[in-house]
Amino acid sequence: MDFGPLWLSARLAFVTSLVLIVLGAPLAWWLSQTRSRWQPVVQAIVAMPIVLPPTVLGFYLLILLGPKGAIGAWWVELSGDALTFSFTGLVIASCVYSLPFAIQPLQNAFESLPRKTIEAAWTLGASRLDAFFSVAVPLSLRGFVSAIVLSFAHTLGEFGVVLMVGGNIPGETRVVSIAIYDHVETLNYAAAHQLSLVLIAFAFVALFGMFLINRRWQSK
Amino acid sequence: MSAITLRHFLRKASFVLDVDTTIPATGITGVFGESGCGKTTLLRCIAGLERSGDDARVPVHKRRVGYVFQQPQLFAHLSVRRNIEYGQRRNPGATQSVEDVAQLLGIEALLDRSTDGLSGGEAQRVSIARVLCQSPQLILMDEPLSALDERRRNDVLPYLDRLHAESRLPIIYVSHNIGEICRLSDHLLILDNGRVVAEGGLQETLMRTDLPQLGGRNSGGVIEATPLDYDGEFDLTRFSFSGGAIRVPGRYDSPTVRLRVTANDVSLSRVAADSSTILNILPAVIEEMRAETDATELVKLALGEDRLLARITRQSSRRLGLQVGDSIFAQIKSVTVRR
Numbered sequence: 001m002d003f004g005p006l007w008l009s010a011r012l013a014f015v016t017s018l019v020l021i022v023l024g025a026p027l028a029w030w031l032s033q034t035r036s037r038w039q040p041v042v043q044a045i046v047a048m049p050i051v052l053p054p055t056v057l058g059f060y061l062l063i064l065l066g067p068k069g070a071i072g073a074w075w076v077e078l079s080g081d082a083l084t085f086s087f088t089g090l091v092i093a094s095c096v097y098s099l100p101f102a103i104q105p106l107q108n109a110f111e112s113l114p115r116k117t118i119e120a121a122w123t124l125g126a127s128r129l130d131a132f133f134s135v136a137v138p139l140s141l142r143g144f145v146s147a148i149v150l151s152f153a154h155t156l157g158e159f160g161v162v163l164m165v166g167g168n169i170p171g172e173t174r175v176v177s178i179a180i181y182d183h184v185e186t187l188n189y190a191a192a193h194q195l196s197l198v199l200i201a202f203a204f205v206a207l208f209g210m211f212l213i214n215r216r217w218q219s220k
Numbered sequence: 221m222s223a224i225t226l227r228h229f230l231r232k233a234s235f236v237l238d239v240d241t242t243i244p245a246t247g248i249t250g251v252f253g254e255s256g257c258g259k260t261t262l263l264r265c266i267a268g269l270e271r272s273g274d275d276a277r278v279p280v281h282k283r284r285v286g287y288v289f290q291q292p293q294l295f296a297h298l299s300v301r302r303n304i305e306y307g308q309r310r311n312p313g314a315t316q317s318v319e320d321v322a323q324l325l326g327i328e329a330l331l332d333r334s335t336d337g338l339s340g341g342e343a344q345r346v347s348i349a350r351v352l353c354q355s356p357q358l359i360l361m362d363e364p365l366s367a368l369d370e371r372r373r374n375d376v377l378p379y380l381d382r383l384h385a386e387s388r389l390p391i392i393y394v395s396h397n398i399g400e401i402c403r404l405s406d407h408l409l410i411l412d413n414g415r416v417v418a419e420g421g422l423q424e425t426l427m428r429t430d431l432p433q434l435g436g437r438n439s440g441g442v443i444e445a446t447p448l449d450y451d452g453e454f455d456l457t458r459f460s461f462s463g464g465a466i467r468v469p470g471r472y473d474s475p476t477v478r479l480r481v482t483a484n485d486v487s488l489s490r491v492a493a494d495s496s497t498i499l500n501i502l503p504a505v506i507e508e509m510r511a512e513t514d515a516t517e518l519v520k521l522a523l524g525e526d527r528l529l530a531r532i533t534r535q536s537s538r539r540l541g542l543q544v545g546d547s548i549f550a551q552i553k554s555v556t557v558r559r
Contacts, residue, residue, distance in 0.1 A: 116293050120347075122280040123267050123287040124354050125310030130281075134306075138297040 002191060004171060005179035006198060012087070012175060013155040016094040020102035020151045021144065023095075028106035029132060050100050058164025061093045065165060085167045090175075093165045094155045101150040109143020110136060142217050149210040153203055224358065224390060228265040230272040237261050237272070237414040243407060248384055248391045250405030250422070252398060253433060258414040259394040263287070263360045266392070284311065286351030286359040290367050292343040294335040300346050301331040307354025314355035321349045324386065325379050340368045341375030348383070359391045365400060380404055381474075398438045402426070402480045403559060410434065427527045429510040429518040439518075440482035441528040447472045456499075456554065463523025467499045468557045477559060483518060485556035486530035489549045490540055500552040504528075506544050509537070521550050528552075 031043055049057060065072045065083040071092075075083045083089035113136060121131035137144070159177040166173030168182070176195050183192035223242040230237040237258045243249045251259050265272040267287050268280040286307070294303050301318060308314040322328045325345045330338065338346065344364055351359055364380075365373045377400075383391075384404055395401050401408065401422075408425040410418040410433050418431050426434065426441050445459035445466065456467045459479065468479060492501050507527070508520040517537050519530045530550060542548070 114291075114293070116289050116291065117295065119269055119280075120287065120289060120293040121295070121306070123269075123283075123285060124307035124350065125281050125284075126306075127279070127281050130310070135295055135297075139295070141297075 002179060002195065005174050005176040006195065008087075008171065008174065009156050009176040012090055012094060013152045015091050016098060016155045017102065017148050017151040019091065019095050020098060021148060024099065024102040024147065024151075025106055025137070025144075028103045029110055029136065031103070032107050032110035046103050047100050049097050054097065054158065054160025055164060057097060058093070058161040061096065061161065061165050065089050065092065084165055085169060085173060087172055090162060090166045090173055093161050094158060097158055097161045098151040098154045101154045102147040105143045105146035105150060106140065107143075109140035109146075113139055142214055145213055146210055149206050153206050156199065156202065226262070226266065228262060228272040230261060230265055230270055232261075235261075235414060237265065239265075239411075239414075239416055241409065241416050241419055243390070243392070243409065243419075245390050246388050247406035248393050248404050249407040249409055250401035251392060251394045251409045251411060252401050253396065253411035255396055257411045259396075259411055260362055261414075262411065263362050263392065263394055266358070267360055281310070284354070284357045286354055286356035288344075288348055288351055288359065288361040288364045290363045292340075292347035294338075294343055294346060294350075296335055298335070299331075300327065300333050300335060300338070303335060303346060304331075304350045304353050307350055311354045311356075314353060316353045316355055318349075318353060321352045324352070324382060325349045339372060339375070341372040344368065344376050345379055348379070352383075352387075352389075356389070359389055361391060361393045363395055364393075366395070366397070377403070398434070399480065399558070402440075402442050403478060423527065427520055427529060429508060429512075429520060429529070438482060439529060439531075440480060440485070441526075442478050442480050443523075443526045443528070444476055445479050446476050447474075461523075462525035463504070464502045466502070466552065466557065467554050469555060472559075480558050481528050481552055482556065483529040483531040485553050486521070486528055487551045488519065488521075488530055488532060488536075488540070488542070489551055492549045493551070496551065497553075498551045499554045500550075500557075502550050502552070504548060504550040506542060506546045506548065509542065509544055523550065 031039060062084060063069050067073060067076050067082050072083045083092065118131055118135060121135045126134060157177060159181070162173065162175055162178060168174050168178050176199060180192050180195045183195070222245055224245050225242050227240045228237060235258065239262055251262065253259050261270060264270040267285050268278060268283050295306065298306065304318050304321065308316065308318070318331070319328070322331055325348060327342065327345050327349060330342060330346065335343065335346070348364070365376055368376065393401070393404055405422055408420065408422045409416055410425070410431060412433050417433060418425055418428060423442060428434070443461045445461040448458045448460050448465065450457050450471050455471070456469055457472050459466050459468060459477065466479070502523055504521040504523045506519055507522050510518050511534065512518045512531070515533055516531055517534050519532060519542065521528050521530060528550065
């Protein structure tokens with residue numbers, strides 16, 4: 001079996017969900033707590049990757065990350081390499097693409113925390129940051145598990161964005177969905193089956209595990 | 221520090237809180253008023269959870285103000301002990317031992333349990349312990365008993381009595397239940413529509429006949445009484461107080477007990493009836509009389525050093541020809557007197 005793309009996809013999904021948890025948790029917290037009139041605007045922007053065709057996302061990311069794009073040019077200056085058609089570029093693109101899948105479970109978890117519980121932490125001497133880490137995060141573990149599983153699984157399955165931004169470089173950007181597409185194009189159905197079945201099995205196990213954990217927590 | 225200044229102004233959609241007063245720096249100050257009068261908002265301002273007043277810039281976590289919420293708000297991911305230690309760890313000066321505080325509140329046996337098996341009364345006691353262990357300079361209690369049913373309330377009240385007796389920390393205790401306020405507080409602040417309408421020692425303030433906020437069937441006075449003896453045959457305790465002796469159902473062991481006598485349960489008589497069912501007939505002097513409604517009058521009575529209110533009909537008052545300065549007999553039904 002062709003393990004290269006599988007391993008690459010797994011690495012991409014792992015790094016992406018890690019980045020999304022670290023950056024997404026504060027954003028989800030802000031979205032859940034703020035009374036700012038900008039909240040719905042940010043909320044809408046965060047949710048857009050759900051409805052936009054991946055090609056649209058990929059197209060603009062290609063421009064933005066390209067050697068002449070705003071982020072791409074800066075990156076070239078900083079590191080000497082282009083972002084497009086590189087693993088790093090894929091990570092950035094995947095973060096955008098999977099953002100709602102990390103934000104929404106986290107935001108739901110934060111919103112279901114009683115506000116008074118957080119206020120209790122403040123009155124007990126915890127600063128905002130301290131209360132976030134010592135009370136809000138541990139009481140929202142379910143949300144974190146869902147966010148990690150969903151953003152990991154969603155990144156694993158991405159195709160359109162990768163095709164636009166990453167192309168098809170073995171070991172660098174040739175992720176599993178691209179490899180399957182290639183195999184089908186070259187009529188190598190056996191190889192396509194192998195990789196597809198691995199993805200199907202993984203998707204089921206990951207989601208089943210997540211729902212199982214959520215149910216355990218609920219009944220507790 | 222001998223007094224605590226409360227100066228808060230807050231404008232909300234259809235409500236203005238405007239408080240500028242001082243309260244004693246020891247003992248319990250009861251804040252009483254109808255729902256919606258701004259009691260909770262006042263506490264939230266003091267804690268810094270709402271921005272108001274001169275100290276609006278001091279962040280909540282630096283105020284050293286303990287807050288006991290209506291619901292215990294325990295942290296479900298921490299054990300009882302870790303909950304209690306939460307505030308202690310974050311306040312460098314907090315030296316109260318968890319064991320001592322747990323003993324004061326009768327929760328020693330719960331320390332190593334998780335929070336989810338606790339009864340409502342136990343959980344509220346844990347939340348009070350948590351606040352005590354942060355060594356606050358002021359404790360705010362926002363209707364801490366109102367989410368509990370009658371039986372659970374009695375799981376907590378004796379510990380609040382104990383806290384009252386043993387701690388010198390100033391506590392602001394908010395409630396719409398005048399019974400709780402009478403039992404626990406030394407000082408009373410009455411809020412109406414966002415403003416302080418009366419403020420002073422508990423006894424004097426309760427005796428004010430000009431406060432409709434205190435009115436209704438629950439108005440009345442309190443007396444500090446010392447148990448003398450207990451009559452096991454009839455389950456009655458005889459107390460002495462400055463106005464004489466009074467008999468009350470039940471057994472009381474504490475050295476002094478604060479008894480509450482509501483105005484509706486005091487009747488007046490020119491002669492000391494001896495064939496009545498009323499056990500407590502005490503000589504009293506009328507100090508003040510005020511028409512309350514078209515039908516009723518409030519009469520303030522002096523019994524020794526203590527004062528009580530009687531609510532009587534204006535018709536009875538006229539029939540007996542009651543005047544300020546008259547010596548009469550106050551009749552108090554034993555069964556209505558409560559702690």
